[in-house]
Structures are given as C-alpha cells and as structure tokens.
Amino acid sequence: MALSHAHPLLLLFLVSLFVLPALSIKFFKCSTAGEDIEVKTVDISPHPVNRKGNANITVTGYTSKDIPDGASVGVTLAVLIPISEKTYSLCDVTACPVAPGPFVLTIPNIFNDKALKRRTRAYNVIVTINEEPEHARDVMCVNFVCKMRSSYMSLLSQVTE
Ligand SMILES: *[C@@H]1O[C@H](CO)[C@@H](O)[C@H](O)[C@H]1NC(C)=O
Numbered sequence: 321m322a323l324s325h326a327h328p329l330l331l332l333f334l335v336s337l338f339v340l341p342a343l344s345i346k347f348f349k350c351s352t353a354g355e356d357i358e359v360k361t362v363d364i365s366p367h368p369v370n371r372k373g374n375a376n377i378t379v380t381g382y383t384s385k386d387i388p389d390g391a392s393v394g395v396t397l398a399v400l401i402p403i404s405e406k407t408y409s410l411c412d413v414t415a416c417p418v419a420p421g422p423f424v425l426t427i428p429n430i431f432n433d434k435a436l437k438r439r440t441r442a443y444n445v446i447v448t449i450n451e452e453p454e455h456a457r458d459v460m461c462v463n464f465v466c467k468m469r470s471s472y473m474s475l476l477s478q479v480t481e
Contacts, residue, residue: 350446350461357383357449357460364445368467371436375466379425379447387418387459390452395430397443397466404435410449442467 345362359381369375377395391410396402410416413425427447435443442465449460 345464345466347462347464350448350458350463352458353448353461354457354459356385357381357387359460359462362447362462362464364466368469369431369436370469374429374431374436377425377427377430377445377447379427379462380422381425381460382422383418384420386420387416387423387449388451389416391416391459392450392452393425393427394446394448394450395427396446396448397431397435398446399438399440399443403438403440403443404430404432406430406432440468441470 345364345367347359347362349359359379361378361380363378365376365378366373367375387410389411393408393410393413395404395406395408397404408427410418413427414423425447430445444463445466446461446463448458450458
C-alpha cells in the first residue's frame with residue numbers, strides 16, 4: 321500500500337511515534353518546589369547532547385503569580401554530586417517580569433566544559449527559579465535526565481560532517 325493512500329490518522333500516528341518521544345523530556349517536580357508554578361514541557365536541544373557542542377533547555381509552564389525580574393534561574397547537572405552549576409538572570413531567559421499566565425524559559429548553553437568532557441552517559445538536570453533576595457524555597461524546581469551522545473557517535477558525526 322502506498323503511503324499516500326494511507327489513512328491520515330494512521331499517518332499522524334506514525335509521525336507521532338517517531339517525533340514525539342524525541343521532543344518531550346519526561347520530568348519530575350522536586351519535592352521542595354512551591355505550588356504557584358506548573359511546568360508543562362521540558363525540551364533539550366540537541367538531545368542526546370553532543371560533547372563537542374553544548375545544549376539549550378526550553379521550559380514551558382504556567383504561573384498563577386508574578387515572578388519578579390530580580391529572580392534567578394539555576395541549572396545544575398549532577399551525577400550523584402553536582403558537576404556543573406549555572407545561574408542566569410530571569411530576564412536573560414524570558415521576557416520579564418513574568419505576569420500570571422503562560423511563560424517560556426529558553427536557557428542557552430547549560431553545560432560547562434567539565435561536564436561536557438566528563439565520560440558519563442547521562443546527567444540528572446535540575447532547573448530552578450528562585451526569587452531574590454534568596455528565598456529558602458524555589459518557586460519552581462524540576463528535574464529530569466539528559467542523555468549524552470556516546471563518544472563513538474560524536475566521532476561518527478565529526479567524520480560525516
Ligand atoms: C542555543 O542557544 C544559542 C543562543 O540563543 C543559539 O545560538 C544556539 O544556536 C542554540 N543551540 C541549539 C542547539 O538550539
């Protein structure tokens with residue numbers, strides 16, 4: 321059967337089978353996070369991460385209260401212990417201040433050199449929003465797993481580029 325004669329819903333199903341798992345990252349809310357912000361989606365680009373590049377994270381969510389422009393966004397990469405910790409000003413990763421409603425964080429270059437070079441297959445990533453002056457409790461906190469491309473695959477992509 322030619323694919324062009326296939327039922328549109330079947331095509332949609334086939335496309336989603338291949339596209340969706342690559343796009344959305346399964347994430348968990350930290351037990352320490354507040355209740356005002358709900359995270360909807362987390363994406364890592366590229367994923368798995370190429371060791372000779374870096375990666376960006378996109379977080380979409382919904383907030384029921386204002387997030388002030390003094391707030392900071394933290395990204396920690398850990399393998400049992402933190403390997404890389406970066407802090408961004410909220411205004412550098414989204415339009416701020418954030419009013420109640422939907423928001424998008426676009427966080428660039430989350431890896432430091434140490435975390436890129438380290439031979440590990442995956443990192444646990446923790447993304448937080450903390451209001452300033454530093455609150456004990458993060459207003460947002462999610463964690464998820466970020467996979468690293470194997471060195472062999474990186475080598476292959478270098479050869480084929
Ligand atoms: C990550 O973000 C930076 C800065 O916004 C951009 O230059 C780069 O192309 C992005 N990389 C990917 C893989 O999306």
